Amino acid sequence: EKTMPVTARMLETMIRLSTAFAKIRFGKKITTADAEKAYSLLSYAKPQERLDSNESKKKKSKLNIDEDDDDESTPKRKKKGDETAEDVYEFDSESSDGEEISFQQSKQRLRQSTQQQSREDDEEDTTQTPAISVDRFSAFRRHLRQVFDNRRTELMSKDEAIASIQEEAGNNRYSNGEIVAALERLSDENSIMIADGNIF
Known part of the structure; x- marks a missing residue:
């Protein structure tokens, strides 16, 4: 079975991606499935060497370039993971804010409706029960x-x-x-x- 070289930065990126996948499904713990998805995404971003001789040369060249530029390429991939996590939080925050606004608006409309009904009832009582000293x-x-x-x-x-x-x-x-x-x-x-x- 072919394996993919993993650096400390790549491992950190994989952890961040796993965390992001867990947050997407609103999970409190990172599961094996999350880690596998992160590994799959990371593998796609960094293709493995293939047996084909022609492709092997290209892949080796790409791997060498990736390792030489590890300090530059890894932050980009890490940024992608960060953006994924950020998107999850942003979506959840917007949803929570929307629910909070909707709840507050409903309370305000209910309070206004109750006050209006109370005033109408008072006016109706006054109209229905005329008085004289x-x-x-x-x-x-x-x-x-x-x-x-x-x-x-x-x-x-x-x-x-x-x-x-x-x-x-x-x-x-x-x-x-x-x-x-x-x-x-x-x-x-x-x-x-x-x-x-x-x-x-």
């Missing part, structure tokens, strides 16, 4: 009674009644929420009835 309600009841007494009628359109109540209130006009709350409360007390847009 006790004093304002008492004044509203009094104004409504006064409007019916002045018109001497027992039935009046809702819009007309509200307009008349606002006139009676003067500068203390009622908001839409207060009007709704007051009419609902009077209806619940059976003080008035509202039907077909009329109050009676």
Whole structure:
């Protein structure tokens, strides 16, 4: 079996390549398979001598040149191994950063959505539960009674009644929420009835 001359620098390069292959598969330990791949790559970069006489001369010449230029060629091969390892880390870092950014963006969108929903719920609660103070309600009841007494009628359109109540209130006009709350409360007390847009 033919063997390939190995220098200390070539052995170091082989170790670096084996480490790079292990990192590519995200392994924590270097296996025999990693070492074999590194050896195969290194063998390809530094062809062995062949039996063919014509090729043998060329290979011997190449081997002599490679050994003479060992200080120059080996760093290049070592650089290739370094670049492989660096690429692995760079890929893993980019992937990790991308996942981190995606996770942070998801958290931010969820927080914004929750805050928006909370504000909408608060607004909805405010809209669905109009309120009026006790004093304002008492004044509203009094104004409504006064409007019916002045018109001497027992039935009046809702819009007309509200307009008349606002006139009676003067500068203390009622908001839409207060009007709704007051009419609902009077209806619940059976003080008035509202039907077909009329109050009676």
